[in-house]
Structure formats: C-alpha cells, structure tokens
Amino acid sequence: MSLTRRQFALATGLLPLAPVLRAQETYPSRPITLVVPFSAGSVVDLQARVIARVLAARLGQPIVIDNKVGVSGSIGAEFVSRAPPDGYTLLLGTQGTQGTNSALYKTIRYDPVKDFVAIHGLSGNPNVLVVNPRLGVGSVSELVELAKKNPGKLNFGSGGNGTGGHLCLELLQTRTGARFTHVPYKATSAALVDLVSGNVDAMFDFLQTAAPHIRSGKLRALAVTRGQRMPMLPEVPTVAEAGYPGVESLTWGGFFAPAKTPEHIVKRLSVETSEALRSQEVKNTLESAGGFIIDMPHAEFQVYVAKEAAKWTEVLRTAGVTLE
Known part of the structure; x- marks a missing residue:
C-alpha cells in the first residue's frame, strides 16, 4: 500500500518543516520595500533606484523605494532595525548610518552592527x-x-x-x-x-x-x-x-536587513545583488558619480561593517566630536 505525501511526512517527522521549505522556495512572493534614508534625487537615492530596478527583475518582484529622511540617515535606519525580519523591508545603509552616526549622535536608538544583518556591499566613493x-x-x-x-x-x-x-x-x-x-x-x-x-x-x-x-x-x-x-x-x-x-576612507553603501532575517533570504539577496551589480547600467551610474562597485558578499560585508563601526567610534571619540 502506497503512502500519501502527508502520511509520509507524518511518518518521517518532516511535516513541521513543510512551511519552512515552502517559504524558502517562494521568497520573494510579494513586493519588497527598500528604505533609502536620504532624500529623493540624492546621489544615494539615484544609485538605489538603478540597482533596485535591476535587482527586482532578477527577483521577479517589485522593489518599492521609501525615502525616510532625517538625522543623517538614522531615521530610516532605525525604522528598518524595528521591521519584521522577513526580507520584505531592506535598508540601503551607508558609512554614516552603519559606521559613524552611532558615535556622532547621542540620540541614536539602534546598534549599527547588532540590530542588522549586512546583506551585500554595493558601492564606494x-x-x-x-x-x-x-x-x-x-x-x-x-x-x-x-x-x-x-x-x-x-x-x-x-x-x-x-x-x-x-x-x-x-x-x-x-x-x-x-x-x-x-x-x-x-x-x-x-x-x-x-x-x-x-x-x-x-x-x-x-x-x-x-x-x-x-x-x-x-x-x-x-x-x-x-x-x-x-x-x-x-x-x-x-x-x-x-x-x-x-x-584610507570610503563613503560606502550596501544592503541591510533587520537582525534575525533568515539565512536563506540573506543568501538569496546577496547572490542576486552580486549578479545585478554586473549590469552595465549599474556600473555606468556608479562610475559617473565618481564611485566604484564593491560587490562584497554577505559574510565579508558583515565583517567589514563591524570594523568600520569600531574604527569610526575610536576616531570620533578620540577627536571628541559629537552632534546633537
């Protein structure tokens, strides 16, 4: 007598994994919001829109740009740090939002390393x-x-x-x-x-x-x-x-997601972002602004961001520089 798929799953203990497997297979299944923490028309915004357009075509879902401006990008970064870690709210973070703001401003209410997962490095200027x-x-x-x-x-x-x-x-x-x-x-x-x-x-x-x-x-x-x-x-x-x-110093940008975002989502986004950065349109846009493509994968980018945050915290505290 043959077993149905459900009977087989029950018998082997795989049934609880079914929702997880389906989620891994279907991400993304709806539009993604990319929070750009600077104004529309800014250099960061223009770069974000070009990369998002190419990446959306690869993911098969729209990427909607949401400009959340304020405190040198920290308003948008804090918003993403508190979003559900499901891969549908991402941040285009920068040297400022993830590297220097927490040392510059006393009012920052997020940790640039602990509250995010660094998905992929995009560009440097x-x-x-x-x-x-x-x-x-x-x-x-x-x-x-x-x-x-x-x-x-x-x-x-x-x-x-x-x-x-x-x-x-x-x-x-x-x-x-x-x-x-x-x-x-x-x-x-x-x-x-x-x-x-x-x-x-x-x-x-x-x-x-x-x-x-x-x-x-x-x-x-x-x-x-x-x-x-x-x-x-x-x-x-x-x-x-x-x-x-x-x-040595770069004004850099990269994709970030809230901490605890599932690993399979982070890997998918990192792989597809790397492919998107090979687009001639993206390359031309970055180089025309005097920048260059970093194309730094998830694990390497995570280490890089942590080092940047530590470096700028040390420099700014030594210099005694703070902002209200």
Whole structure:
C-alpha cells in the first residue's frame, strides 16, 4: 500500500518543516520595500533606484523605494532595525548610518552592527584631498608638516559637521597628529568655492566635483582616500602611496536587513545583488558619480561593517566630536 505525501511526512517527522521549505522556495512572493534614508534625487537615492530596478527583475518582484529622511540617515535606519525580519523591508545603509552616526549622535536608538544583518556591499566613493595651489604644498607629507609647524593656522573646509569631508579631516588629524582649524559650511559646494578662491587652504571632496578644478589647475590634488588609484584621476596617488595608509576612507553603501532575517533570504539577496551589480547600467551610474562597485558578499560585508563601526567610534571619540 502506497503512502500519501502527508502520511509520509507524518511518518518521517518532516511535516513541521513543510512551511519552512515552502517559504524558502517562494521568497520573494510579494513586493519588497527598500528604505533609502536620504532624500529623493540624492546621489544615494539615484544609485538605489538603478540597482533596485535591476535587482527586482532578477527577483521577479517589485522593489518599492521609501525615502525616510532625517538625522543623517538614522531615521530610516532605525525604522528598518524595528521591521519584521522577513526580507520584505531592506535598508540601503551607508558609512554614516552603519559606521559613524552611532558615535556622532547621542540620540541614536539602534546598534549599527547588532540590530542588522549586512546583506551585500554595493558601492564606494573615495574622497580626494585637495589644496589651493597658493599654499605651496605638493604632497600629503608637506601638508602635514606645515600643519604641525603651524598648529591651527591652516583652515580646512567641509560641507558641515559630521559630513564625509569632516570625518576624513578628523581621521587625518588622529592618524598624523597634525592640527587644522575646521571650517564647516552649509554645503560642500560652498566650501569648494572658498577653497578655489583661497579663503580656506584644504579640504576633502568627492572626485566628481573636485576633478574639473583639478584639471583646470585651480586646485591641487594630493591623494585619494581609496586603497587603489581612481580612473577619473589616475595620476593622483592613494593616501597609502603618499605614506599614510591609516587615512584610507570610503563613503560606502550596501544592503541591510533587520537582525534575525533568515539565512536563506540573506543568501538569496546577496547572490542576486552580486549578479545585478554586473549590469552595465549599474556600473555606468556608479562610475559617473565618481564611485566604484564593491560587490562584497554577505559574510565579508558583515565583517567589514563591524570594523568600520569600531574604527569610526575610536576616531570620533578620540577627536571628541559629537552632534546633537
């Protein structure tokens, strides 16, 4: 006498596993919400929409972008940290939301490592250290030595307290012992204008906005903060090549899900995201913004994020930098 499937499952003890197996087979079975913690039209938002469109086609379900803005991305990150861990609410987290905000802001109510699972690393954007040519320095070491001889007398611009340029400055000071006067502006573009005019001496800026001024000779590039040279400025050395490997820094982005999201969902998303990043459309979008594809799988990305959070906590606490 043959057994029915249900009888066989009961006899072998497999029946309780049936819902789990079905869930693994069917994910995703409905639209996914991707929380982008920055405004629509921002660089992060534009990158998210391109990657989400390609990834949705691979997953067979729509990915809906939800812009939840506030506290340098922390509002959106906190929302995702409290969402059900079922793979249907994801975060495009950044160096800020997962690496620096918890050290910068006293009001952050999530742990960037414990409350999330890092799914896949997406992209990185290095900064370039630029100076006004009238300063008369041609290398990072010359800038550092000049600042050490004249502590606090060189003005270092940024797009504001807590921005990428400010964080890179604190990293430079912490690792070298040089001391600059930080001049925070309301926008990076305003700082760049004053750097070109000579009102400030140096700053860290994104490649795509600094490159035109570098090519015209209005600014001098000393180093990029990535471990490799950038195709947009191949003649500019890395900070490591310039003698300061500890000053490497990226503004990076990646996919995150709430902690305790099932492993099979995390693996599926990581694999499909890796394939999506091979799209020429995605590559072109990232490179046009002066960035590059990271394509860092789940396990490696989880370790990377933990190291980034620890690194920036140490740097910011040493520098005594906090924001309200």
